[in-house]
Amino acid sequence: MGKFSTLLRATGLAVTVAMPAMPALAQDAKTVMATVNGTDITLGHMIALQERLPEQYKQLEDAVLFEGILDQLIQQTALSQEMEKDLSGAIELSKENEIRAFLAGELLAKIGTADLDESAIQDAYKARYAEGEPxxxxxxxxxxxxxxxxxxxxxxxxxxxxxxxxxxxxxxxxxxxxxxxxxxxxxxxxxxxxxxxxxxxxxxxxxxxxxxxxxxxxxxxxxxxxxKEAPALDDVRDEIERELRAKAIDDEINRLTDAADVTRVEVAVDPTAIRNVGLLSK
Missing domain, CATH: 3.10.50.40 (Chitinase A; domain 3)
Known part of the structure; x- marks a missing residue:
């Protein structure tokens, strides 16, 4: 696992987990690959982590990548379990923020990678080049x-x-x-x-x-x-698609925010409090 070093391996520590025998060709995402203090790590967890790895790690051989990801998840589970025993208020709040940001980011990524209607691309091209001011x-x-x-x-x-x-x-x-x-x-x-x-x-x-x-x-x-002559659609397609995706994201942000039942509480707070990290420990 030299190519897939983790925090624990870098510090010379190791985690030993007894793993039950598993089918040679387990393909179900729910297949349990390891259990750490009662918490299951499944093949699905491994696949999800693999999807988010930097490209250089994805180039590793499958067997090396497989073992490295499993080790990573085992270590992370053991560490997180220990931290869960005594979470400070600051960490609880940061955890909530991270979950919120992650879910929001996933939605925006879904919107930003959705298929675009070809007619929308054609309309945007015409508006800019065919019908726009020369x-x-x-x-x-x-x-x-x-x-x-x-x-x-x-x-x-x-x-x-x-x-x-x-x-x-x-x-x-x-x-x-x-x-x-x-x-x-x-x-x-x-x-x-x-x-x-x-x-x-x-x-x-x-x-x-x-x-x-x-x-x-x-x-x-x-x-x-x-x-200036108008460029061919194929020459500017990528640019137009980026703009349409960005607009789709902005539109969805505005739509969901406007539709949400939002109440801003009228309470007097000194704006300098935003930098008062000491409040988190109270």
Whole structure:
């Protein structure tokens, strides 16, 4: 069991449990695999634990994995039984929170992995791409300098028919300088707001006045613009499915919370009490 170390094995301890003989091909989840102080550990318990293991453990040989999981459950049972003998108030409350969080998480996982209706996917795609407002893309270049004065000088030079790309290669301090200041094609949201606003306001082929951003001062040329083509459904299917699943989860959270009979007790409590761990021992 070297590959499947547990807390007890790491500390050199061991648990010995007498195990009854079992059928060689037990397939029933209710089949008892071990009993620890009267508490049964079944094949179902083992399978459920296996499902939640990190992937590296799932790659172990079946026999190694089987014995490791059984050892783990035996050890956990023995430890939990000992702790149950003297549970503090803090642990009782944490236990309730863990159970609540676990069950809520299981429900959300169930909702989030449920099959999606293909028509819902198609409708979401149409709403975003086929029926939504067309998105414009821009091709722009810029020259980045440190001061407004430098930027104004660049504008003056460009008004005198100096080639923008050559001037960018010579003057720009930005990483796009060596390529003539070209930033390629980009859509809204790809650039910092001040830069984007300047590009949107320009006509194709026009050059801006100096524009300041967090990076310095820019002189921007909007080379071209175009309407972005809608991607194929298969190219964005995963993204749409993620969004639909996230919405389904949010909708169910809101539905169940709104439908619940919730009463917030009107009692005066100092908000600083939330950090008073000492209250748990009273």
């Amino acid at each position: 998105e414009t893309e821009f091709s722009a270049s810029h020259i980045l300098v440190e001061t407004e004065e430098e930027a104004k000088e660049l504008v003056t030079l460009l008004e005198g028919d100096v080639d923008f790309a050559e001037l960018a290669k010579e003057k720009s301090t930005g990483p796009s300088g060596p390529s003539g200041g070209s930033l390629g094609w980009f859509g809204k949201g790809a650039m910092v707001p001040e830069f984007e606003q300047a590009v949107v306001a320009l006509e194709d082929g026009a050059v801006s006045e100096p524009v300041q951003t967090q990076f310095g001062w820019h002189v921007i040329k909007r080379n071209e613009s175009r309407i």
